[in-house]
Amino acid sequence: MKHPGFPLPDTSWEPTRGFWEGAAASELRIPRCDACGSLNWYPPPACRHCGGEALTWRAVSGRGQLFSWSHVTRALFKEYASKAPYIPGIVVLDEDPRVRLVTLLVDCNPEGLVVDEPVECVFRPLSFSEIEGEVIAPMFRPIQGG
């Protein structure tokens, strides 16, 4: 598929293709080293921990902790105007907190968010009014009572 354009991802770009394919199948997938089993993020050409060159996209639980976030009430670039207010943030995975995913926080009140609180992945369509195309993207929400 032809890349629909900024700010949608180019889901065919090889280094991150497995991530977006996983999201389309409602799975959060991260490259895992065949040799040492370490998760690696962002996807590297070889394992950062042992140098192994074989990495395979593997599904992870989608559970993690809210590392940090920003609350944007007026979009900081025009393509995001219809999404404001929005909460871009970073989540670390339960499987390996060295894996930090940039994401959007959903289903929450930004005033109630707490650093390091438990969160879980949900898959939501992502599209922009002026841009053709849509992807399914992994977003995160607080785990109620977690």
Place this chain on the structure above:
Amino acid sequence: MAAMNLPDWGKAEAFDNVSGQVAIVGIGEADHSKASGRTTHDIAEQAIARAIADAGLKPGDVDGIMFGPGVGDQFDEKLYRERFGVEHELWVSHQGGGVVWAATAPYHAARAIREGKATTIVNVFSVAWATQRGSMTGGPGQFHAQEQFKANLEVPFGWFPQPVYFSTIARRHMGQYGTTPEQLGAIAVSARRHANRHPGAVMREKPLPLEEYLAKPMLADPLRVEDCCLISDGGAAYVMTSIERARDLPHTPAVVAGVGGGRTDSPYWSQQGDFTATPQVFSAPGAFAMAGVTPADVDILTLYDPFTIVTLMQIEDMGFCAKGEGGAFCEDQGLDFDGGALPTNTHGGMLSHAYVLGISHVVEVVHQLRGTAPNQVTDAEIGIYGGYSGHRASTLVLRRDR
């Protein structure tokens, strides 16, 4: 240099010892402004002319030029010959300009002078982003949008551009260390107070008391517009020569005592090993060691300050206080020129003086060491500029000549 215990998420750059070999002898700032219609070349020419005159030299005396061709449309050796009416060849280095290079240019200049490639070298940087802002040609966000990992893993989630990166860093710093909005505000307020007293500052006429800062709306919570640097037209230049020659020139030389550099392993803010630190962790120790000084010896500090949180983190990472205590260090006018524990960005920095990407920070340190700064720190002898570009940092230690 002795091996130092550094964290595992980056590296220090290996620099030869150049301490005491060269000095900054001339400084010149162009007029800093909001959108002005000027070109970067016109701005640079004005800054260079002023720096050369300040050094008591003539354009024909300069035989080396440093600039950074990667940022905008920079003044180069060809323009130097055209605009200043000279015909001689110049030693040329692309290891100059602003940002991190404003600190490390003196290192490369010292080597060139030692090796006889040049005797008198000007480093220049200029920017016209306020004028260019409408078209965003080469503006500050564009570079990031075009990087593929950012475009495919960050931008789709609205994690873009810089105010979002740094508000996320600030939020984490608050969660980890208890840093408060009032402490970030103290940095903005101090920078503004300095700018209000500085004739060359873009924000000279606009005071910013802390109450007013706290009442401002959020841009990207927890950062307000007042936590972010300006967008300006402006630039500056400085002239370097050997210490021996420097002592025959009109001003007290600002001796290059130490230079350091460092970088993170990841070029992505989101993936940096220590999310709430800067590569000053890797850069500053080498510069201090080369200069033979400690943080306690520093009289005046200037820091590349795209956002208040970057000032705060660099203060911690250079060792002026323990990690996590930067907020407490900055509050209660801790950075003010007149009585602060560490007078910092005494010209107003990029937050309030001008967004000229650090080159004016070096000019300010030289003014302080000469005793000619508008917000003069009493008897300043050791001054530092800390450069920062995300995954790189640099440190320049200057010392007032005896």
